[in-house]
Amino acid sequence: MSTLQSPSSTTVLEHLEEDGPSQKCKGGNISSLPNDIGPQDKGFLNEYHGFWIPALATSGVIASQKYFQARDTDILLVTPPKVGTTWSKAILFALMNRIHYQDLQEHPLLTKIPHDLVPLLEGDIYTKKKVHDLNPAFPRLLSTHLPYVLLPTSVKDSTCKIVYVYRNAKDTFVSLWHFQNRLYPTTASLEEAFNKFCKGMSPFGSYWDHVLSCWKKSIQNPGRKMLFLKYEEMKEQPTTYLKRIAEFLDCPFSPEEEAKGTVNDISSLCSFDNLSNLDVNKSRKWCLPDHKMTLFSQGVDNAAFFRQGQTGDWVNYLTSEMTEKLDHIIEEKFHGIGLKF
Template identity: 30%
Template sequence: MEMNFRINEVDGVTEGDRRFMKHINHDKYVRITACEEGNKPGCLLPETFLDIAQRIRDMEVRETDIWVLSYPKSGTTWTQEMVWCICNDLDFESAKSTILPIRFPFLELSTFLTGKRGIPPLLKDSVSYVENMESPRFIKCHLPWELLPKQIKTVKPKIIYVARNPKDLCLSYYHQLVRQGLFKGNFEEMAELFLEDRVPYSPYWDHVLTYWEHRYDPNLLFIKYEDMKKDLPSICTRVASFLDEDCSDIGQLSELCSHLSFEAMKSNVSVNYTFWENTDIVSCLGDINRNFMRKGKVGSWKEEMSPHMAKRFDTWIERHLMTTDFSFYR
């Protein structure tokens, strides 16, 4: 199969790559981008992504698909549950009885599980699972714009992209990678790598700002985690309108927001990943179920990020936002 990508192996030649390889517990990594993207640095992903990269690019996209896209730890699970409930007549009982990865699968998940033993059939080939779903399909994906299926641009399914302040995101990402046994080191070391675009799915700004450039596409809705925390009813109403669903009933909207509250989500076994307990998947992904949803706060970075590192983040954010009208809450 012809590979229409530019691929650079992370081989440890540079000092920064050596630090990355020291801290990240995984097999080989590559930077990959579509050939037509010119000089973009490429998305940092496990080499095993190459097994499915072209399949994803060539995948059939359906007009009825609904995609939730994000950089990891941006509020993806929260957004998925909101979208699924809105599109399924607020059927909370079905939402609670069927785990989220079944209802709303993660397209490239098998990238992180290739070669592992004891993988549930659902996860052995996540691309095939999505391909074989009945319509309407609900699809989660963390890939940057240029690695999405080519038909996304012509079929134009509904896309919701959720973004989060990189300070909080970096902290949340650190705790998840440590919990999964994928990162060795302290938070300062993780933050350093994040600023250097040396964590999985980086570069962060290429990811977020490319989707931001598409915010006026009629099939794409760009939302922010901080807005969800500030006024969840308004975001639910916006998302429902975008999806051509009715969410105007005050009582139903209140019930939806209650279902989506942090406390409810954290205790909901269909979304909090405790469903992997006592299964072989734990040995492959580490202790994913423990505190998958930690705090769900805006500004939690202030509790663990040093003033020096916070200042470096501020400078980094300002530099990347100089030529854009995009902004985050501080």
């Protein structure tokens, strides 16, 4: 296993400006963006360069594009919302830092939600004026919901590795609808939300455009280090995919680790059943420090990130007409591209 110098966490990111992003990036120019009026008559989504970005994240998106400097050693988890992001963060963190936390009874995942351990590019980094304890980890583990076309230029110009996770569009939509209902009780009805989803009016843009933007780039530039993972396949064969991800991250499991059951131990540690039943994820809140938006400054119940962790739940919510409509869109968008959807 390759040597990892120090644990990847939210405390190892260098600040880029002493006082954070400029007022313009914080929101001075955001009010002019087209928006979809959402819960409580506030702009829930802003249209930004052809993608719908949550109002909560728009200033962070602009700031990250302007200020973030990627390193060639960075690992970036890229996901559309509600495709297994929380689980994927746990897996990547556990894999990359297993040399530091060999005693799983003392593992940070037992006391912290994965979002506290893997910084969100458009969230954690740019909602703080300063980031302390500047002892950079190599590689840094970061995450983002941004589609490839909106990633900072420094990311595109670097050789950092990208792990991309996607999911059945029907389950993605149902999970997203439930999550938004948890955050905003006045969110749209299932039918209204479905129509917007089909039109591409989803957080961080059209779901299929999000997947396609990264997939097409990987095809156009085969030398680019990208790993595409399908949520359903990961759920079916977790240990197989743990090994595959570890190899991609240049920290493969050693024969000794496999012999003593490290793969199965990490799989159990990161499983939905384990994470969802931890006290930290049942009774505590997750918040972005110094965030100006009330929702995230006061905190969101960690339990909101752990609903079912299952596949195929969409059959309990979508009508036959909805199913046919989504099937038609997926067939039209993904026909002949070589990606199993």
